[in-house]
Amino acid sequence: MTDTVSMPSRKMAISQANVVIVGAGPAGIGVARVLRHLAIPDVRVLEREKIGASFQRWTIGTQFISPSFPSNGFGLTDLNAVSYDTSPAFSLRREHPSGGEYANYLQQAALAFGITVNTGIDVRGLEPDGEGIVVRTSHGEVRARFVIWAAGQFQYPSVSSLSGAEHGVHSSLVKRWAEYPGDDVLVIGGYESGIDAAIGLTAAGKSVTVLSRAAPWAVSGPDPSLTLSPFTKQRLDALTRRRSIALIGDADILGLERQGDLIRVLGANGRSWTTKPPPVLATGFAGSTKLIDRCFARDANDRPILTPQDESTELPGLFLVGPEVHHEGHIFCFIYKFRQRFAVVARAIAARMGVDTEPLAPYRANNMFLDDLSCCDATECLC
């Protein structure tokens, strides 16, 4: 069912819109659906590749860590759903979908929601323009009253903190671990991506050493944004029992340098490791807001500063949805978290357009309308 809702564009026919949504991942499709519920006219979704493109790029074998279950009927929306009335578990019949499977779910969801996506349009920048915003794209300009930035993180890897990063390979760029060169591989970074890489490399018969500044595999805590997920931990435990993976949890890596046909990984306190294959850099993601850096003020941790409606403080009319949304210690990096802010953004836009917000009532009833963050204290787990 791929792309029946996509319109590949040679030359974009539109030059004006009420709302432009940039990106057709879970954030873009999810928020587009809420705007449709509100019957906001003239909403355009611009996507540089196709619906679910980031998931199509995942390494073969990588799966969702958060489980899907068709529990919507009992008021517990599938953790990986972008709306309260869809469920990847139901449509895919998978508990931990692969990237390709999840992209199929997003394409089916967009079709069911009646959302048309303009594919093949790369957004290059935003400019303030009177009361609106000009969206500069590979296919011309669109003038919009509001822009919702939903371009995600995955296609914007972070390597800049390491000198000599060109001697490594970012984990997001590897298609198959079995084809990765060498038998002994160093992985830099020990959070979800690093451990997933280590598990994939081990499954391909390689011996792996993980170098990490901290030891998230040894940390237990209630916020899944800060610890390894149970799915990753249980797979890792099975491998460490078999001694297939060495985990070094106090290695603060500063850079990489080439020495002949070897690569030296330099750590703090004079420590170093030498390897022939390029180390895997599981160093996280800079995020797509870097593309429009001037449109956001940043906090001390370099995160975009947002109003309580997730609007930029620098460019009124620009809203952010997805994993880069952050408020006072609350990290919205999982789908089940950031989907709860779609209705907050939609309500703000509807209010300014004079559109009735009554259709948002079911969102609140289904835990999809989180405007009071005092309720989300992840430390409130008793066991």
Ligand SMILES: Cc1cc2nc3c(=O)[nH]c(=O)nc-3n(C[C@H](O)[C@H](O)[C@H](O)COP(=O)(O)OP(=O)(O)OC[C@H]3O[C@@H](n4cnc5c(N)ncnc54)[C@H](O)[C@@H]3O)c2cc1C
């Ligand atoms: C290996 C891995 C496993 C994960 N597992 C889970 C999990 O189990 N559960 C969970 O909740 N989350 C998980 N995540 C995180 C989750 O995938 C992201 O939070 C989610 O994809 C973010 O959705 P998004 O729509 O904001 O971004 P994306 O999915 O990246 O979508 C952004 C879209 O915007 C498009 N785009 C980007 N830039 C532009 C541009 N300039 N112009 C036009 N289009 C553009 C892209 O092509 C893409 O289609 C995982 C992430 C990874 C890497």
